Amino acid sequence: MDGRTRVAWNLRQLRTERGLSQESLAVDADVDRTYVSGIERGTFNPTLDLLERLAGALSVDLVDLVNKPAGDQPPEPLRPGRRPKGSG
Template identity: 45%
Template structure:
């Protein structure tokens, strides 16, 4: 896997684990939603400042965005479409 592949894999994995939409993660990180989408689709190079902002929003250290998946680990799932109901 390339560094871009690892970043895409981990951003999506961590975002889905925390049940955050791309829009919410972008808001929390102070980025545009399209940026999160492009990161997850491996379309753009991410600056170190943006990586730090994403890591802070996901409450993980920056290096967690670059961890190789375990052998046989399934690709991160997607969240269900639509907004979650308010609790």
């Protein structure tokens, strides 16, 4: 798993664990929502400064965004799309 894929996976995992929308995270990190989406899809390559802002908005250390997920196999892809209302 390359670094961009790790960041994409970890960012989305941390965001959804906290029940945050991309919009909420974007506002807290002072970045456009479409950029958060692009990072989570692995199409955008964020700067270190932006990763630090995202980590701060998620209340995690920067390394939590770049660490290899636990286990020998890459994580299962996260389900795309919005969560149904009332879940989580």
